[in-house]
Amino acid sequence: MSIAIPEGRLFIDGEFREARSGARYDIINPADESVVGSAADAAPADVDFAVTAARRAADETDWSTNHAFRRRCLEQLQVGLREKCADLRQLVTSEAGVCSSVISTHVDIWIDGMNYFTELATDFSWEEDLPPYEVLGMASAHKIRHEAYGVVGAITPWNAPFMTAIWKVHHALSTGNTVVLKSAPDTPLTAALLAQVAADSTDIPDRCTQHLELSRQGPRRRRDDRRPPHRPLPLHRFARHRAAHCRTCSQRNPAYRP
8 A cells, every 4th residue: 555544534524533432443455354544433423413514514505506616626526536546546456355457447437437417517407497387367487496405325335435435425416415425334445535535625615525434343333223314314325235225215204115
């Protein structure tokens, strides 16, 4: 690793910080079982703090409506990620075991492919005036306005940590949302580097992106955890985890059937 000390802290409310408990855990290279680095181990209190910060950004900034500013910030993010491309490749290989022969399909092409959703920030018709509609001799003007959800909760898997993180984070930001990214416990350092680039290389408002990581240990993180989804999160995005998706939907709507 040429990255001397990979960033492993949580990114909450515009800054990197340790978990409130102070707990950390090691990140293991699956190829040789060496220690790649360590990461802060978040708890429910850290999640609440991150969601609250993201909610404030959604409510108190013009991120969702200032489309030109949003596009400029996402263009900055693409430039910043290109500058850190070599570091991202190394982290993805070290954390997830992705072979160097195919690493460009996990990193490079997804940075190059950011253009479409970045340009959508200004090219999409966010408001559209419809022709007047007349009923009983009275004309009524109509307008279609597309609005952001607000806060998106994104959960990514271990096997493609950058690919799935950039899908969720970039798509959510480009459509005017703020994001709380929960990376897989095996691969938090890649997501932390993404958060670092967003903080250091862009004008994205501080609270628009939050990053959390939680280890696999402890009863509060077991796979069958029934803790209800955070209510200020109107949209949850999972990656190929049908059970988690169905459980979250059913908790939010008891009538939901997969």
